[in-house]
Structure formats: structure tokens, C-alpha cells
Amino acid sequence: MKPYPLKCNPEFKDRVWGGRALEQFGLALPEGPxxxxxxxxxxxxxxxxxxxGELAGLGLDRIRELYGKTLFGSKGFSEKNGRFPLLIKLLxxxxxxSVQVHPxxxxxxxxxxxLGKTEMWYILDAKPGAKIIYGLQEGVTREQLAAAIADNRIMDCLHEISVEAGDSFYIPAGTVHALGAGVLVAEIQQNSDSTYRLYDYDRLGLDGKPRELHIEDSLNVIAYEGSGATYMKTELSGPQQWLTLVQSPFFITEKGRVEGEWSLQTVPDSFVIHIVCEGTGAxxxxxxxxxxxxxxxxxxxxxxxxxALAGSMTVLRSYLP
Structure with a gap:
């Protein structure tokens, strides 16, 4: 089989905090938020x-079994469970x-x-005044956080940041965080679905019941002395240049602006994932x-x-370190 760029059919997840904004990308959403x-x-x-293409209809798990390191690269597998190492989402x-943390x-x-879950966010769009929670206030200890949770004043311990389109956030495991209302986000993360909730605003889930919290696990995995989280504005100096947003042990993510045609290449040790943030091309x-x-x-x-990437568009490029 000759290699070619793979496009997948998304798996959609209804969430109590979700909506219909992904329809703007031409995605056919199921009913619900x-x-x-x-x-x-x-x-x-x-x-x-x-x-x-030729692999249409096959799941990424089956492709991994059939073609292994030929398609995904010599580094293209989790050493812990053998699966594809990353998960790419639009939020x-x-x-x-919910206010949450990952192990x-x-x-x-x-x-x-x-797996554990180290991730990054790239803000595709943000309504005026949109904010996120990004880490604890400086000096907050486990004991202080536990007491604040017991007294229902956890928000006093959290660091809040205003966001706008183009902001990039690195969220290593152990970082307390929460996306706020009014943001559209591209997320690159380890291939994990492990989330521990610290606080959920006393709201009910889609089933009408309070959503589960995971206080003890959360307190156990938080990096109280700092997780290495960083964030940045991502204005580009010109087209056909990569700006590094994240360089983690699990993935490298870069941002670039395509104007005209940009010649690139993959290497045998890693796949490349491109997310088109804005614009059109080929x-x-x-x-x-x-x-x-x-x-x-x-x-x-x-x-x-x-x-080659061609056209007029902004893209993210992610690959394995």
C-alpha cells in the first residue's frame, strides 16, 4: 500500500458543557450538546x-495491527499499552x-x-471575556486545598487567566485546570481518558444526577510545587516558519502559516498530525x-x-520527540 494522509471520521461526545459550535467546520453532529x-x-x-483512501472503514487500532511501525513510525506506540500514543480533539x-487534574x-x-494525561490547548476562538483556570494560586499546599474544598471555597485557590484566539497552553499531568465558557479549542494529548474532578459548580450531568468528584485522587496527583505548565501568545513573524508551542516528553507541537506552497517531509520514526486552524488549502x-x-x-x-502544504491557512503540526 502506498502511504497517504489519513483523515478520520470523528467520534463525538455529548457533554453537559457542550454545544453545536463544531458544526461551523462542516461536521455532522449527532443530537445534543x-x-x-x-x-x-x-x-x-x-x-x-x-x-x-484504501484504508477507509478501518479503525486506527486495526491499522496499527496491520501496518504497525511502517505507518506510525518506530516511536509511534505507547510503551505502556502498545496503542497509538496521542489523542486529538476539538472542544x-x-x-x-469542571475543575480537574490528570495523573x-x-x-x-x-x-x-x-496512560496518564499530559496535554496542550490551542485556542481557536474565544468570546470576549472568556477565561480559563490554569493552576493553583502560588504557595497553595495540599492541606490548604483540602480545607478549601471542604469549606466550598476552592475557587479562592485557583489561578484564572483571560484568553483569546491564538493563545497556547501546555498542561502537564498534575496541573489543575478548567476551560471556561465561550472557547473553542484544539487539544493534543496523551492517549488517555483519565480525569479527576475537583469541583463541578454543583451542577447536574446529562442524566440529571450530580457528576462524580474525585477529591482524594485529585489531591494525590496535583503537582503542588509546580508542574512545568507554560503558556504563550503565538503571533507568527511570517509564513513558512514553525513556532514551537510545546516540547514535551510525549509530543512536540508547532504552529505555522502557509502562504503558497511549503515543502515538508515526514521521517521514519514518527507520524505527523496536522490540524487546520483557519483557512483552506491542500x-x-x-x-x-x-x-x-x-x-x-x-x-x-x-x-x-x-x-507539501499549499494554500492560505494556519496549521498546527504535532509529532513525537
Whole structure:
């Protein structure tokens, strides 16, 4: 089989905080408040199937079994569970998300085969005044946080930041965080669905019942001395240049502006994932061309080799370190 850029059928997740904003990308959403589109995933809670080309109809898990390191690269597997190592999402936050934290790979209470969750956010759009929670106030200890939770004053311990389109946030495991209402986000993360909720505004879930909190696990995994979280504005100096947003042990993510044609290539040790943030264009390679537009995500096999991005668009590029 000749390699080509893979586009997947998203797995959509209804969430109490979700909405319909992902429809602006031409996505056909199921009914209900859709908070998450899992665009590229190989997880028991959501495995995407390929929508185009020779591999159409196959799940990413089956492709992994059939073609292994040829397509995903010599580094393209989790050492812990053998699955595809990343999960790519688009998030529509019409309401505040729960205040939460994620464990690292080594937390002893993780489900069997599950990874920890280090992630990053790129803000695609934000309504005026939109905010996120990003870490604890300086100096907050486990004991102080536990007392604040018991007294229902956890918000006093949290660090809040105003956001706008183009902001980028690195969220290592152990970082307390929450997206706020009015943001549309591209998320690159470890292939994990492990979330511990500290606080959920006393609201009910879609089933009409209070959503579960995970206070003890949260207190256990928070990095009270700092997790290494960083954030940045991402204005680009010009087209055809990569700006590094995140360089983590699990993925590297860069932002670039395409104007005209930009010649690039994959290497044998890692796949490349492109998220189109805005604009339109095409991916060209030796055997074809694929039209692309904002909101679409593509998995470029490690053995694709030379390719080009063409058109006028802003893209994120993620690959393994």
C-alpha cells in the first residue's frame, strides 16, 4: 500500500458543557450538546475510523495491527499499552468545564493499561471575556486545598487567566485546570481518558444526577510545587516558519502559516498530525492531492516522505520527540 494522509471520521461526545459550535467546520453532529470531537484516536472509549483512501472503514487500532511501525513510525506506540500514543480533539465549551487534574503515567490507581494525561490547548476562538483556570494560586499546599474544598471555597485557590484566539497552553499531568465558557479549542494529548474532578459548580450531568468528584485522587496527583505548565501568545513573524508551542516528553507541537506552497517531509520514526486552524488549502504528495479546510485533522504516515502544504491557512503540526 502506498502511504497517504489519513483523515478520520470523528467520534463525538455529548457533554453537559457542550454545544453545536463544531458544526461551523462542516461536521455532522449527532443530537445534543456536543462538547468533544475526537478527531484522531485509538482508545477503548473512542477509536476513529479512516474516512478516505484504501484504508477507509478501518479503525486506527486495526491499522496499527496491520501496518504497525511502517505507518506510525518506530516511536509511534505507547510503551505502556502498545496503542497509538496521542489523542486529538476539538472542544466546544459553551459552559465552564469542571475543575480537574490528570495523573501521570505512574499513578498507582490508574486503570489497567491506561496512560496518564499530559496535554496542550490551542485556542481557536474565544468570546470576549472568556477565561480559563490554569493552576493553583502560588504557595497553595495540599492541606490548604483540602480545607478549601471542604469549606466550598476552592475557587479562592485557583489561578484564572483571560484568553483569546491564538493563545497556547501546555498542561502537564498534575496541573489543575478548567476551560471556561465561550472557547473553542484544539487539544493534543496523551492517549488517555483519565480525569479527576475537583469541583463541578454543583451542577447536574446529562442524566440529571450530580457528576462524580474525585477529591482524594485529585489531591494525590496535583503537582503542588509546580508542574512545568507554560503558556504563550503565538503571533507568527511570517509564513513558512514553525513556532514551537510545546516540547514535551510525549509530543512536540508547532504552529505555522502557509502562504503558497511549503515543502515538508515526514521521517521514519514518527507520524505527523496536522490540524487546520483557519483557512483552506491542500496537502500534496507524490501520489496525490487532498483538499483541506479549517477544523480538519490529518494523520500523515511516517513513511509518506516528501509532501507539501499549499494554500492560505494556519496549521498546527504535532509529532513525537
Amino acid at each position: 456536543i462538547g468533544e470531537g475526537w478527531m484522531i484516536g485509538d482508545h477503548p472509549n473512542g477509536t476513529t475510523t479512516v474516512a478516505n 466546544d465549551c459553551q459552559d465552564d468545564l 501521570n503515567d505512574h499513578y498507582e490507581r490508574l486503570p489497567q493499561g491506561e 496537502i500534496r504528495w507524490a501520489d496525490g492531492e487532498l483538499a483541506v479546510k479549517a477544523g480538519e485533522c490529518f494523520l500523515l504516515p511516517a513513511n509518506l516522505g516528501d509532501y
